[in-house]
Amino acid sequence: MDIKTTFEELDKLFTSFGGLSQGGITRLLYSSEWKEAVTQLEKTFKEIGLATQFDDVGNLTGKLEGTKYPDEVILSGSHIDTVAEGGHLDGQFGILSALVAIQSLKEEFGAPLRSLEVLSLAEEEGSRFPYAFWGSKNFFNLADNKDVEDIEDADGINFVDAMHEAGFDFRKNTTVRNDIKAFVEMHIEQGKVLESENKSIGVVNGIVGQKRYTVNLKGEANHAGTTPMGLRKDTVVAFSKIATKLTERAEEIGDPLVLTFGHVVPVPNTVNVVPGEVTFSIDCRHIDQTILDQFAEEIEGTIKSICEQSEIEFDIDRWMDEEPTLMDDRLVKVVEQAAQKRVGSEYKVMPSGAGHDSQIFAKYVPTAMMFVPSIAGISHNVHEETNIEDLVKGIEVLKETLYELAYKE
Template sequence: MDIQSTFEALDKKFTSFGGLDQGGITRLLYSPEWNEAVRELESTFKEEGLEVSFDDIGNLSGRLVGSKYPEETILSGSHIDTVVEGGHLDGQFGILSALIAVKYLKEKYGQPLRTLEVLSLAEEEGSRFPYAFWGSKSLFNLANKADVETIADAEGIKFEDAMRESGFDYRQTEKVRDDIKAFVEVHIEQGKVLETEEKTIGVVNGIFGQKRYTINLKGEANHAGTTPMSLRKDTVVAYSEIVNDLTKRAREIGEPLVLTFGHVTPVPNTVNVVPGEITFSVDTRHIDEAALNDFAKEIEAKIQSVAEANDMSYDINLWMDEAPTLMDEKIINTIEQAAKDNVGEAYKVMPSGAGHDSQIFADFVPTAMLFVPSIDGISHNTNEETEVKDLVKGIEVLKDVLYELAYKE
């Protein structure tokens, strides 16, 4: 089979479900577009001779049952949902690459020793409802009914109503699968590292841990014309000092630490009043848990010292605290060897700065990821794109990895 033409045909077909006139896709969990995509994917799996099944919440599996060890499953796939006005590769490429790799292996080598399974996860993005990783968390009983039964989308449609309208319901069993021996996820990088370093494949060794804060500083609002600089309690000035000092410190520490001040709301936010209050976000990430924790202490100490020096009160709310996730060393080595065989030295062992379903799987089963480059690092955007030749290389590496895991003793 020709991998490129097969991918292009499948990508065109599935991009039409939720496809936008300006390019890209909006395909939100349990929406009509989502339903059309998963039902077409179900038909496609059946056409390829796979055993097809949905679980209770809408995760879709296509299985090529193994001859010798059918109870041992090698799993590959990703999520079928997108963000609003997202690209055609984030999530979808991981599913299609797994399908094409399994199709290739079946045609060339026949039945595997271990079961190969292509997985379409119902949801990862959290774009329609305020809950992320619904698909992968449900597989491992990490998603509770209480987490979602009262939430609704922007139009007021309740989560459980949309789910049931799509033909699905809450998970009916607490049993967790014990047959999965490996999970391999292929994804676009969503960053500029591979493109900048002219690498074709990223061998992912871990997913960044994240800490996210909401910070509130309270000073004193006052007249912009009559309040001398020496008597001000200007929270924007304090915020600027915090941003400058912590950004400088993050650059001193160096990669792979990242720091982002992404949201800021000064009060009263008008031209002629000294801002007496400010609320802002801090997002910091690192692959090393100890390094992440150490920098978090620096963040909190800097906020405290700046606030106190400016006679301000402060509140530090750490609302996300996710530890780094490390990938399985044995599968990493298998991916790295497959990368060498396919692209020579044009690969890079690297962490992922973004979250992925693999971080959920990795706590339960041996898991690893591989990346292909993103043009200009653009993702979660209708302009998201990757060179076709790089997509093909990603599929070729995946098929070699799946061959090693499913066809070898």
């Protein structure tokens, strides 16, 4: 089979489910577009000889059974849902690349020693309802049904009602699978690193930890014309000092530390009043827990120091504190060797700055992840794209990885 042609045909077919006139896809959990996509995916799995199975919530697998170790499963896939007005590769490429790789392996080598499975996870994005990783959390029986019973989408549709309308229900079988020997997820990078370094493959060694804050500063609102500079308690000025100092410090520490001030709300937010209050967000990420913790101390210490100097009250709410997730060392080496074989030096070992289903899987089964470049780093956008040559290289590296894991003793 021709990998490029097969992938392009499948990508065109599945992009039609929720496809938008301006390009891209909107395919939200349990929507009609989502149901059409998973129904077609089940049909496609069967057409190439895979045994299919839905679980209670809508996760779908297609299995090519092993001849010698059928109870040892090598799993590969990603999520089928998208963000609103998203691209055609985020999630979908991970499923279709696994499908094409397994189909190619089957045609070239026959049945594997260990079972190969393609996985389509019901949901990862949290785009329709305020809940993310519904698919992977249910895969490991981590989801608490109470967390979704009363939530609604933007149209007021209840989560449970939407789930039932799509033909699915809460998980009834609480047994967690113990047959998975490896999970490998293919994904687009959603960043500019690979493209900027002219690399075709990213071998992911871990997913960064994240700390997120909401910070509130309270000073004194006052007249912009009659309040001398030395007598002001200006919270925007304090915020700007905090942002500048911490950004400079993050640049000094260097990659892969990233720091973002993404949401700033001054009060009263008008031209002729010194702002007496400001609320802002901080997002900080790193692959090393020690460095992340140390920088968190600097964040909080800097806020305290600048506010005390400015006689401004402050409140720091650290509402997210996710640890980094490391990929399995052995599997990372397998992927790296596959990349060397298929693309030579055109690969880079790197962390993922975004969250993925692999961070859930890695806590329970040996997990690896790989990236292909994103043009201009664009993702979660109808203009999301990757050169077809890089997509094919990604599938070839995944195929080589799955061959090593499923066909070799």
